[in-house]
Amino acid sequence: MAKKKIRLSDIIKCFSLHIECGQGLLDREVEGGYVSDLLSDVMAHSKMGDVWITLQGHPNIVAVARLKEIAGIILINGRKPEEETIKKAEAEGVPILSSDLPAFELVGKLYEMGVSGKR
Amino acid sequence: MLMVLGHHLRTKNEWDRVMRSEILFQQKFKIHGGDFVNAGESSIKIRNILKEIGIDTDIIRRIAIAAYEAEMNVVMFAQHGTMHLLVYSNKILLKVADEGQGIENIELAMQPGFSTATEEMREMGFGAGMGLPNIKKNADVLNITSTVGKGTRLEININLNSKND
Ligand SMILES: Nc1ncnc2c1ncn2[C@@H]1O[C@H](COP(=O)(O)OP(=O)(O)OP(=O)(O)O)[C@@H](O)[C@H]1O
Numbered sequence: 573m574a575k576k577k578i579r580l581s582d583i584i585k586c587f588s589l590h591i592e593c594g595q596g597l598l599d600r601e602v603e604g605g606y607v608s609d610l611l612s613d614v615m616a617h618s619k620m621g622d623v624w625i626t627l628q629g630h631p632n633i634v635a636v637a638r639l640k641e642i643a644g645i646i647l648i649n650g651r652k653p654e655e656e657t658i659k660k661a662e663a664e665g666v667p668i669l670s671s672d673l674p675a676f677e678l679v680g681k682l683y684e685m686g687v688s689g690k691r
Numbered sequence: 692m693l694m695v696l697g698h699h700l701r702t703k704n705e706w707d708r709v710m711r712s713e714i715l716f717q718q719k720f721k722i723h724g725g726d727f728v729n730a731g732e733s734s735i736k737i738r739n740i741l742k743e744i745g746i747d748t749d750i751i752r753r754i755a756i757a758a759y760e761a762e763m764n765v766v767m768f769a770q771h772g773t774m775h776l777l778v779y780s781n782k783i784l785l786k787v788a789d790e791g792q793g794i795e796n797i798e799l800a801m802q803p804g805f806s807t808a809t810e811e812m813r814e815m816g817f818g819a820g821m822g823l824p825n826i827k828k829n830a831d832v833l834n835i836t837s838t839v840g841k842g843t844r845l846e847i848n849i850n851l852n853s854k855n856d
């Protein structure tokens with residue numbers, strides 16, 4: 573049986589995420605996920621099409637997401653991206669979402685939904 | 692890649708020139724120390740250029756990682772620097788040179804986890820001590836030279852016709 577596609581928009585709906593930017597890019601498919609607040613770690617271990625869960629909201633996350641072809645960034649714990657981050661993310665085409673949940677909760681829910689860190 | 696560049700190669704001379712591995716494309720980018728807002732932009736530009744040239748996506752991925760880590764190290768540990776992208780028929784060379792604090796012990800700096808990043812940088816998620824190991828892992832050849840108090844030079848070589856890993 574073919575695996576059901578999960579899109580950013582599905583995740584947003586299921587877990588009532590806030591859309592910080594990238595409104596037009598939310599039909600992007602999510603192929604997996606990675607959680608880390610260390611940028612070099614994300615550079616080394618994230619994969620193309622991942623959602624990246626982090627508490628970092630500064631502009632450099634956009635470069636990391638762009639270079640690694642991340643599907644979208646989700647900020648946790650009610651964190652919001654800096655203004656400059658949003659500007660850059662719009663320019664580079666990187667959707668940023670945010671959740672009031674702690675990382676553990678959000679990742680658990682994503683995993684249950686079928687988003688996995690292994691592939 | 693040669694196919695994409697191929698339509699420029701009309702004469703035998705031009706072909707010979709490529710086979711002697713001359714530079715097919717090059718561009719230099721400036722990096723400003725301490726500028727965490729624009730950090731990473733040179734690497735994004737390099738990635739976009741290589742995409743346009745038609746370089747293999749696996750190779751682009753490796754170069755993107757190496758370029759980003761090298762660029763961030765200039766931003767974190769130097770006043771300013773340059774990243775020079777050189778595309779040859781058989782390899783891609785990234786030369787990163789900075790004027791900055793330099794590296795006292797390169798062998799130690801290469802160890803995963805070693806970092807002299809400040810508390811502020813660590814709060815931003817830098818300073819895992821994984822940058823240089825990431826570069827090493829993704830390069831076919833990595834050369835580092837450094838003079839304390841003066842600056843650091845990196846030469847990152849990625850072959851176009853071989854797979855690493
Ligand atoms: N261009 C440079 N100039 C001066 N020192 C450097 C330079 N690049 C690296 N170093 C030194 O080498 C150490 C290790 O570098 P590396 O990139 O592996 O880790 P980091 O930059 O500290 O953390 P990370 O890259 O994981 O964010 C740095 O902490 C710094 O002391």
Ligand SMILES: [Mg+2]
Nearest residue numbers: 763764822823
């Ligand atoms: Mg580094």
